[in-house]
Amino acid sequence: MNKQIYRLGQIFLDSAVAFLSCYLAYLIRFEGDVPPTHQSLALILPWVAIIGRLGTQTVFGIYQQIWRLFALKDSMRLLYAVKVYSISIFIVTRLIIPQSDLSFTGIPLGIVVIDGSLCFLGMAGLRLARRCYKPKLKVSPYQSSSKKRRVLVIGAGYSGSKIVQEIQRNPYSSLTVIGFLDDDSSKIGRKIEGIKVLGKISEINKLAEAYQIDEVIVAMPSASNEKICNIVQATQGMPFKLKVLPGRPEILTDTPFTNQVRDIQIQDILGRPEVILDFSEEFNGQFPSAYEQVFESRVLVTGAGGTIGSEICRQLARLKPKTLLLLGRGENSIFKIKQELSRLFPELETVTIIADIRHKQRMDAIFSIWQPELVFHTAAHKHVPLMQENPTESLENNVFGTGNLAQLAAKYGVKTFVMISTDKAVNSTNFMGLSKRLAELTVKSFSVQSETRFLIVRFGNVLGSRGSVVPIFKEQIARGGPVTVTHREMTRYFMTTPEASQLVIQSLAVGKSGQILILDMGEPVKIYDLAERMIELAGFLPGDDISIEVVGCRPGEKLHESLVNDSEQAFKTEHPKIMGVFEAMPSSDAWQEIKQELKEAIDDNLSSEQLWERAIHCQKMWYKIKS
Known part of the structure; x- marks a missing residue:
């Protein structure tokens, strides 16, 4: 009932504007003295305008x-509706009616222009x-007494203005924007959404102190990691809190920007720009775009509750699959991603499956x-030290489980099977790698004779994943240190979770069956440097506030990882940021024999050293057994 009254009120106001605009148009055109030849029209047309304009605007969906x-x-849209009626009434009165009544001179063009202009300005002004109207809302004594945090927004562009709009519209917001900072000299001194651009980013500390700022929001999704890093270093030790709007790969366009603002994270200052992949992009290869392959398909994700698995699910959900099957062993993590997807993508059919791939x-x-x-296989044991102590679990889950899935994918005609691998599989020195x-070779062997396309995606460490440093x-910084590093010169390749997930999905568009695909990950990062940056990010000084201790390499750990082993050769694919890896294909007949030998080794309770030798032997067997 209230909605109907509200809608009727809108129609009444538009009717009043339509009537007054037409009436005033005559008065303005004839300077208040309407000649007798136009007086009858001046009395009739305002009433006609009410019916004509409301009807036209209804057709255009204005209401x-x-x-x-x-x-x-x-x-x-409102402007188009106003123009259509004005042009229509001009054509009818000047071209159609005079053909049957020569004495009828029609409406002067000036009246049509004035009427249309006044009508649009009046209706747009009401809206x-x-x-702009903000009703006064009753707030609790606690809310009224709480002090709003004073905010500076870095970036006087679209994202910055959106944040200001959302804060200004929300009467319950605990933030009040004091000003913008931007390096564009032409913007300094000007206002955006009524908020002044106070100065350049380099003046952040001086302006924050002058305006008693409590919080600074970096609203530049396209900003480089180097720029974010410079801001973090420049504000070291300042009392305000520094937050950031996520980069373009992470940002959700259908969610308010203020809800997405978060603390600065290590990926924001890692020193390498994130790779952004376009799923709808067509390449010169033989496969459709990733979007076309996922759209309206039944997709299974194993390990869907993990860091990579859950992010792959989020990315896939945006590509509108018919059904998304969430498979995992941990019921809590599967429940969590199911709830999140149901909230963000209510139209998507998601199915939760609690199962063990073994x-x-x-x-x-x-x-x-x-x-x-489509199958995206992310389920795996990933912790290097834990798998060194529990090697049989590593082999059973990562090798046997993957073999089961690959065999079933071939049996049931899965179009594409994508396995997630790791740089630790290259020249491996530990059981996890x-x-x-062995899982890579298993998948590659099934690609030799199966119609299913089998792909392997290999990448380095994923920031923030459960197995990451x-x-x-x-946790060590939160406890006050020390932060422990195994070796001062140790390096690793790093990528963000969205990057890794996008690579996995984009492999659909460029990968040929049996291929291993890797991302252009830039230069490896020193773990010691990473520790220093994280300490600085937490607001402390490395070595002074929190110490870094070098504790020595753990069993099976390498100083440096690589993405290609000695027997492989990297080559460019159709995608400029994705490379393929070429190597000889393993035997398609070796799986059952290797599986049996590994199973016997596990059942015999061999020592870790003996089990390692047997697993290495199995690795070599892939190329000795003839198809």
Whole structure:
């Protein structure tokens, strides 16, 4: 009932504007003295205008708009509706009616122009007034007494203005924007959304102190890591809190920007720009775009509750698959990603499956029931030290589990099977890396004779993942140190979770069956330097506030990782940021024999050294057994 009254009120106001605009147009055109030949029209047309304009605007969907959200796109639609009626009434009165009544002279062009202009300005003005109107809301004594945090926004562009708009529209916001900072000299001194651009980014500390700033928001999604790093270093030791709007790969366009503002994270200052992949992009290869392959497909993600698995699910959800199957062993993590996807993508069908990939009978039933067209296999044991102490778990889960999935993918006609691998599979010195290398060879062997396209995506460390050093360093910093590093010269390749997930999905568009794909990850990063940056990011001085201790390499750990082993050769694919790896294909007949030998080695309870030798032997067997 209230909505109907509200809508009728809008129609009444538009009717009043239509009537007054037409009436005033005559008075203005004839300077208040309407000649007798036009007096009858001056009395009739305002009433006609009410019916004509309301009808035209209904056709254009004007009354489906929400006035308090009136924006440029809505104003253009309103302008088109006003113009269509004005042109129509001019044609009818000047070209059609005079053909049957020669004495009828029609409406002067000046009146049509004045009427249309007044009508558009009046109706647009009403809507803008409603948008600007902020009703006084009752707040609790606690809310009224709480002090709003004073904010500086770095970046006087689209993102910065959006943040200001959202803060100004929200009466419950605990923030108040004091000013902008921007390095564009032409913007300094000018106002955006009523907020002044106070100066350049280099003046941040001086201006923050002068205006008693509590919080600084970096609203530049396209800013380089180097620029963010410079801001972090420049504000070291300042009392305000520094936050950032995520980069373009992370940002959600359908979510308010203020809800996405977060603390500065290590990936923001890592020193390498994030790679952004376009899923709709067509390449010169033989495969459609990743979007075309995922759209309306049944997609299975194993390990869907993990860091990479859950991010792949988020990215896939935006590509509108028909069904997204979330498979994992940990019920809590699967429940969490299911709830998140249901909230963000309510139209998407998601199915939760709690299962262990080592149980072939259970996995066979899942493939039989759901008939997935695409499989993204992320489930794996990843902790190097833990797998050194529990090598049989590493081999059973990473090798046998992957073999089960690859075999079922071939059996049930899966179109594409994508396995997630790691740089630790290259010249492996630990059980985790060796198990992933054996899994790579397993998947490659199934690609020799199967119609299913089998792909392997290999990348380095993922920032913030459960097996990454980042959460470990965070905990150590939170405890006050020391931060432990195994070797001062140790390096690793790093990438963000969105980057890794996008690479996995984009492999659909460029990878040929049996290929290993790797991302152009730039230069490796020193772990010691990473520790220093994280300490600085937390607001401390490395060595003074929090110490860094070098504790020595752990069993199976290498100083430097590589993405290509001695027997492989990298080559360019159709995508400029994705490379392929060429090597001889393993035997397609070796899987059962290697699986049996590994199983016997595990059942015999061999020592770690003996089990390592047997696994290395199995690795060599792939190329000795003839197809």
